[in-house]
Amino acid sequence: MEEKEKNQLSRRNFLAIATGAIGAVIGVVMAVPAVAYVIGPALQRRTxxxxxxxxxxxxxxxxxxxxxxxxxxxxxxxxxxxxxxxxxxxxxxxxxxxxxxxxxxxxxxxxxxxxxxxxxxxxxxxxxxxxxxxxxxxxxxxxxxxxxxxxxxxxxxxxxxx
Ligand code: FES
The missing domain is CATH 2.102.10.10 (Rieske [2Fe-2S] iron-sulphur domain)
Incomplete structure (x- = not known):
């Protein structure tokens, strides 16, 4: 019984970490273009x-x-x-x-x-x-x-x- 609870806990931890990691990746994927869009014109060099x-x-x-x-x-x-x-x-x-x-x-x-x-x-x-x-x-x-x-x-x- 104790072994089963340990497995469930580690499964819960794994799912929580995986969900957090996926959320972080989605956040970065969305944030990089948004930041580039906002500050891009200020960084452009005219030649x-x-x-x-x-x-x-x-x-x-x-x-x-x-x-x-x-x-x-x-x-x-x-x-x-x-x-x-x-x-x-x-x-x-x-x-x-x-x-x-x-x-x-x-x-x-x-x-x-x-x-x-x-x-x-x-x-x-x-x-x-x-x-x-x-x-x-x-x-x-x-x-x-x-x-x-x-x-x-x-x-x-x-x-x-x-
Ligand atoms: S502006 Fe004063 S001489 Fe032209």
Whole structure:
């Protein structure tokens, strides 16, 4: 009789342990993808996707800065925001391209190319930049920001956040 009770107890223990182990395995199998789903976007690294296509190089007039506008999606964790990026593209020979931000480096107003004067003008505090974005007059502490550029299949790209 005592032997039979011992066997029953060990059977009960075995079933309890087996049930717990199966529950733990199911928990892990469900938790790993859930955790990866939740924290995955925060851990993603952006690499080549920061190259943003502006458009055809044929739109750029030789010696005359050409304004390109594009919408860029930014993802920080789960939050996705859209940002308009405006860039002046300059070329003298149709092979080398310079891309300049149209954001004034003083307090962030948008500059505008005035072709008659051959300068970018910032209306906020009357600053002027030359064709290559160097400060001509006014309070901006540095030239207009430049983006790295590349051309693929006649399409012009800039590198954001690079
Ligand atoms: S913001 Fe452009 S000069 Fe002040």
């Amino acid at each position: 080549d996707e920061n190259w943003v296509r502006l458009g055809s190089t044929s739109k750029v007039e030789l010696g005359n800065p050409t304004l390109f506008k594009t919408i860029v999606e930014n993802q920080t964790g789960w939050i996705v925001t859209e940002e308009e990026v405006s860039v002046y593209v300059v070329t003298e020979d149709g092979r080398e391209y310079i891309a300049l931000s149209n954001i004034c480096t003083h307090l962030g107003c948008r500059v505008r190319w005035i072709s008659d004067q051959g300068q970018y003008f910032c209306p906020c505090h009357n600053a002027a930049f030359d064709e290559l974005g160097l400060v001509v007059t006014g309070p901006p502490p540095r030239p207009l920001d430049r983006y790295e550029t590349k051309v693929e299949d006649d399409q012009l790209y800039i590198l954001l956040g690079g």
